Amino acid sequence: MAGAQAVSFEARLYRAALHLCPGEFRRDHGDEMACDFDEARGEAAASGAGGRWVLRLLMGVDLARTIVVQWLRTGLPAIGCVALLCPLVVGAGIASAVRRLTFRFPAGGVEAEGVGLVLLAVVALMVVVVTIVFNLWVHRPRRGARR
Amino acid sequence: MTPAVVHVLLALAGGERHGYAILKDVQLHVGSRLRFGPGTIYGTLQRLMEAGWVEEVASPGADGDQRRRYYRMTRDGREALKSEVDRLGALLDAARAHRIRPRASRG
Numbered sequence: 001m002a003g004a005q006a007v008s009f010e011a012r013l014y015r016a017a018l019h020l021c022p023g024e025f026r027r028d029h030g031d032e033m034a035c036d037f038d039e040a041r042g043e044a045a046a047s048g049a050g051g052r053w054v055l056r057l058l059m060g061v062d063l064a065r066t067i068v069v070q071w072l073r074t075g076l077p078a079i080g081c082v083a084l085l086c087p088l089v090v091g092a093g094i095a096s097a098v099r100r101l102t103f104r105f106p107a108g109g110v111e112a113e114g115v116g117l118v119l120l121a122v123v124a125l126m127v128v129v130v131t132i133v134f135n136l137w138v139h140r141p142r143r144g145a146r147r
Numbered sequence: 148m149t150p151a152v153v154h155v156l157l158a159l160a161g162g163e164r165h166g167y168a169i170l171k172d173v174q175l176h177v178g179s180r181l182r183f184g185p186g187t188i189y190g191t192l193q194r195l196m197e198a199g200w201v202e203e204v205a206s207p208g209a210d211g212d213q214r215r216r217y218y219r220m221t222r223d224g225r226e227a228l229k230s231e232v233d234r235l236g237a238l239l240d241a242a243r244a245h246r247i248r249p250r251a252s253r254g
Contacts, residue, residue, distance in 0.1 A: 025189075025190075025193065028189075028193065029166075029185075029189035029192075029193070031214075032165075032166050032167075032185070032189060032215060032216060033166075033185040033186060033189060035167070035214055035215065036166060036167045036170060036185040037185065039167055040167075040185075058182050058184055059184055059185075061182075061184070062182070062183070062184025062185065062186045062187055063184070063186050065186065065187070066184075066186025066187065066189075066190055067186075069186075069190055070186075070190060
């Protein structure tokens with residue numbers, strides 16, 4: 001890249017911070033944002049130290065807001081909350097039910113193996129279902145999506 | 148319609164532009180009242196492209212900046228902007244009727 005050595009610390013910091021954005025947004029607009037930052041920095045340099053600090057503040061706030069907004073738009077935080085809350089709620093419900101029931105886990109033998117296999121199958125099934133739902137959500141078609 | 152959407156569409160009403168030109172145009176019109184940065188502009192452009200109000204166009208030949216991508220407003224976008232401007236005009240009329248905003252002098 002031509003002039004890479006001339007890239008300042010703050011430009012490199014801005015480019016590094018762009019990696020905190022979701023991958024799709026970064027691939028689509030990351031280069032343009034870095035290019036805009038360079039141009040804005042060049043213009044602010046002419047207005048003295050005050051202008052540079054205003055630019056740093058503006059760009060910092062804008063990037064922080066963008067990171068939050070773009071991650072929220074991916075829906076991943078919502079999925080994460082659901083993924084955390086669901087097992088907690090289900091686990092609490094099962095624990096509450098087990099406490100009331102007189103079910104006793106078999107101490108050993110064929111019955112214990114059977115119950116263990118059923119539990120293992122349930123967990124595996126849940127992992128498969130969650131993976132499918134997660135992939136469908138992440139790769140859902142979007143209007144106007146590029147590339 | 149958020150202020151960012153209105154300002155980006157207004158910037159594109161003058162023809163196709165790249166992101167930084169949109170940013171400069173928005174800053175020129177809003178001054179220091181609203182602070183937009185690249186993230187706000189490109190986030191808004193992405194939403195507008197998903198809505199079908201803005202589309203990416205090829206770089207306009209040798210005159211254009213080859214490092215940049217250019218955007219233009221679609222017909223749907225122009226209709227949406229017109230509706231919003233009409234709504235804001237009606238709002239301004241109502242404000243003037245209540246003497247919140249003085250009438251613009253004519254002539």
